[in-house]
Amino acid sequence: MQLAVLGATGGTGTLVVEQALAEGHSVTAVVRRDWTGPRHRRLRVAVADALDPGSLPPALAGTDVVLSALGSAQARRPTRVYSAGATAILTAMREVGIRRLVAVTALPIAPAAGQDLLHRRLVHPLLHRFFGGAYEDMRRMEAVLLDSDSDWTVFRPPYLRNGPATGTWRFAVDAPLPRAWTLRRADLAAAMLAATRDDRLVRRSVNLAA
Secondary structure, eight states, X not given: OEEEEESTTSHHHHHHHHHHHHTTOEEEEEESSOOOSOXXXXXXXXXXXXXXXXXXXHHHTTOSEEEEOOOOSOTTSOOOHXXXXXXXXXXXXXXXXXXXXXXXXXXXXXXXXXXXXXXXXXXXXXXXXXXXXXXXXXHHHHHHHHHSOSEEEEXXXXXXXXXXXXXXXXXXXXXXXXXXXXXXXXXXXXXXXXXXXXXXXXXXXXXXXX
C-alpha cells in the first residue's frame, strides 16, 4: 500500500513511518523542512506545508491512504493547525482522487456525556486549562471531517507515553471507553496503520487506551 504521512517528524508520525516501512508499505513522509529521519528505498520525502492546500497535491499524488499526525507545539494557545490542516488535506485529497484518511485528535474532546465522572468533573477540565487551545481546534477539525464526504477515521488517545509497542490496546467506536488513562505512542501508530485496512472504522471516531 502507498501511504502518505503528515506530521511525519513528530513523536507519533515518526513511529507511523517506521512501522509502515517495517510492514512493507511504501511511504511518503510529508515534511515542512529537510527530512532528518531514516532513509529507506520505499520512503519518499515530500516537502510541503500542511496548511497550504496548493502545496499538498504533488506530495499526495499516487497515495492510497493519508495518515495525519499533525499537532501544535503551543497547545495552550488558540490555534488553527488542526482544523485548517484538515481542510487543506481534504482539499488536496479531492484533487488527486484519494478518499481514505486516518487522523488523530485527543480523548478529552470526546462528548462529555460519554465520559466517566472522574474524567468529566476533574481530569478533562484540568487538561482543558493547559491544552484548551489545541482541544478547541481539534473539535473544529472533527467537524470539518464530519462535513466532508471522505472516508475518515479519527483516533482519540489519552495521555501518550513513549516506549516500545505492546501490541495491545482497548478501543470503543463512537462510544465511551472506561479507565482510559494512557497509551503508548507506538501502539497509537500501530492502531492507525491497522485502520487503513479496516472498513468498519470508516467515518468513525475511535477512543483508545492501554
